[in-house]
Amino acid sequence: MRSFLASLGVAGVVSACLVSGSALANSAGISGRSGRDGSSLTCAECHTGGGAAPTVTIEGPATLAPGATGNYSLIIRGGPAAGAGYNVAVSEAAATLTAGSGSRKLSGELTHSTIRRFSNGEARFDFTMVAPATAGRVTLFGAGNSVNDNGTEQGDSSATTTLEVNVTGGGSGGGDGDGNDDGGCAAAGGVPLLGAALVLLSTRLRRRR
Template sequence: MKFLSYGAAGVLAASLLSTSAFAFGAGKTGSSGKSGSQPCTMCHNGGTAPTVEISGPTTLAAGATGQYTLIIRGGAAVKAGMNVAASDAAASLEPGSATEQKKEAGELTHKAAKAFSNGEARFDFSLIAPSTAGTVTLFGAGNSTNGNGNAVGDMSATTTLNVTVTAAGNNPTPDDNEEPGGCSSTGGAPAMMFVLAAAGVTLLRRRHG
């Protein structure tokens, strides 16, 4: 009886692991590494950690849109999942591909595990900067899995990228000495002197003639 009980417990445990893996196969938010989030390693573990980076501009004007990519390399490197969040609620994250990603509670996650290609998995997305100057931190988690349908043999890693948001620029003010046509009054002085001198020479010639 004990043998059967232990066997049943093992099957149940394996089933739970498999169920948890499949439950998040369609993506999960709250695992980006942002303060208070739960890491993917709570479910996926036992594998080799990948390297994860966020590529994109580190400076944006207020209200501007920047294009970014979460890149996952290494680990089991068969299939990948992701979660990206921003530190500022006024910043907006948008999926780069409606078929690969979805937006939930202001964060981005995958719709289905993505196959690695040439040793990496890439997820494009965009950030719309807040309307005021400051710093927005992007938090990204990448999960590298072996694609066997359970959570064993997988591993994730997290990364961050700080984006400086600058105040929206004003149109440059023309120089006070600027004349219509783009020539300053000081720049036009030599030309005016040349004209006057030429006129003087012409007048002298007429008198001597």
């Protein structure tokens, strides 16, 4: 009986360590929870019971030229708001994500390296994306987790968002949209002037005769 109870005690300690280890691991970030790979693969898979969900948005340019770099921010507002974490993924492998301060790249995705504290009612994670070299559409997938920072996954709340980025070539500029440069002269415009000059020269030559 004592042996059985001792075994239960050991199992309980191991279980507690596993749960604590999971919470600590996620405080340093996790990938595969941006919502890109399915609606069930988000922060809400583990973090639950936090009441009203936060609002999560991704801010940044919705249009980039091929190969251009865009500056973006994932912003979390509301929820328990003691701290925050995030995960961002991109739909196209040809687009390159780079983590900002307090973040890191994990398995090709972006996540926090430590819990971010709220400031002025929000937690902001900055990052950049280099657009693919060819035109098309890229989707940024983001998940934000607003936590109560009690050391467990209970009492937290999360939400997801997306941002569509169009990768398109830009015009050369300086034109008026019809192929003519502003302020320039059309080639056809020079023909009447040349004709007038020739007529005047011909008239003068006749008078001299």
